[in-house]
Amino acid sequence: MMLDRVLPLLIEQLAAQYPVGAGRIQGGWGYVWASYGITWGAFAVYSLSLWLRRAHPPMPEEHQ
């Protein structure tokens, strides 16, 4: 019957859409770069804030 011939073709088509190794979610590199960018950015800003606040030697003659 027609279905005998069409069905394997359909399955093959369907399988081709999900190649092994590339995952079902395609792309998404935008999300990945956003994540790594946020991580590095946050760490850089915090490192800077630490450096700006770095410990000064105590000065006894300072008035509070």
Next chain:
Amino acid sequence: MNARHPPGLLEGAFLILRKDLLIEWHTRARLNALLFFALATLLIFSFALGPDTKLLEQNAGGYLWLAILFASLMALGESFRVERENASLDGLRLLPVNPRAVFLGKALGNAAILFGLSLVLIPVMVGLFGVSLALGLGSLGLILVLGCLAISAPGTLYSAIASNARARDVLLPLLLFPLIIPALLAAVKATSLVFQGDPMSQLNSWLLLLGGFNLTYWGLGVALFPQVIEE
């Protein structure tokens, strides 16, 4: 009690509780304000969320506990006001009263005020939101007790801290709200089950959760309060 025998923990707690509740009762204006605030909150919810009575009925548990929570901020914020304004915390410290008794008394007092408030709100809920007590008043009462206790313990602890800090009106909710969310969640879920029925018998798990929170928060309060008011 006489001067030779300082009050024990429970006796001390009871004395503080009685003092605080008496003060509250004598200045009823504050209790009234609290009640009207909670009622107004419930009214606002029903206006803001529209006339769809089905929706109101479904979410009634949430509105009830939100109203109680907002009111608790007023109640807790005032909890140490008397002590702060009259510097009577120093007096309390000088007395041979166990600071843990102070905590127990104050926290129980706050819980009692909140519980009383919630009891008054129930008929309002029935009238305004059209809820019915599918699981009965006993279950509801238990949830109210556990929920008010759960708010009151950390609330009293943080109130003692916040009332001496800057921006105390902002600090108390900021400290209290994140902590109280899981207990609030359990109380709201349980209350909704009471209002709408419990076909899958989930009530006990929520009650256990509330019980667990109470054990934790009251334990922490009793353990840590003496450090908080120490000079």
Next chain:
Amino acid sequence: MAQRTRQGLFALAVAMLAIGAWLGLSWAPPDREMGDVQRIMYVHVPSMWMALLAMTLNFACSIGYLLKKSWAFDSLAEASAEVGMLFGAVGLALGSIWARPTWGVWWTWDPRLTTAAILLVAYAGYLALRRFVEDPERRAVWAAVTGIVAFVDVPLIWYSVQWWRSIHQIQSSPKTVDPQMVLTLRWNTFAFLALGIFFIWSRYRVAQSERRHELAAPPTLPSAPQGLTASGVRL
């Protein structure tokens, strides 16, 4: 000497992070189901672990301060809370970004996410409290109390996956995951750990310096000797 060690640690952390980024972005294979979006896990998971570690350190120091009133405990508590907030905020943001292509939503109120968000707000309250209390000794005591109570939230986060039904990932044991992914995750975890230790150590020094300034009495008033508080607590 300690300065050199600290700077060396920073250099090490940066190097490890750079290698970790290469591992995560290029070397590790894409996931069978998540594809390349999986790579976000290599920064999200270590970030959350560091946040939890920092909060645990805060808890220990808070208890430590209540038991022994040493400024070192207080400064370390302050440092670990701030650094924990940093890693926690980054981790939560990354989790949200990961959720969008995988779960289809930016946010969902499942127990683990909910308690993580609560934790962040709770520690924001802790840091706010520290800012709103002038007296250093009271600040230290009240912050310690607040830190202890807030920490009670932490086990809820870690065990909520088991306690409630949740759509958050069940923690996969390394045996069931591709070894390349395991290595990448482990490497990044240690990289974040190195960076976290550097941040906490540096922030601790800042806090100690601030304490010294606060406790140094003006020379025109009768004061406690330098390096001690009025009640004789050693700095």
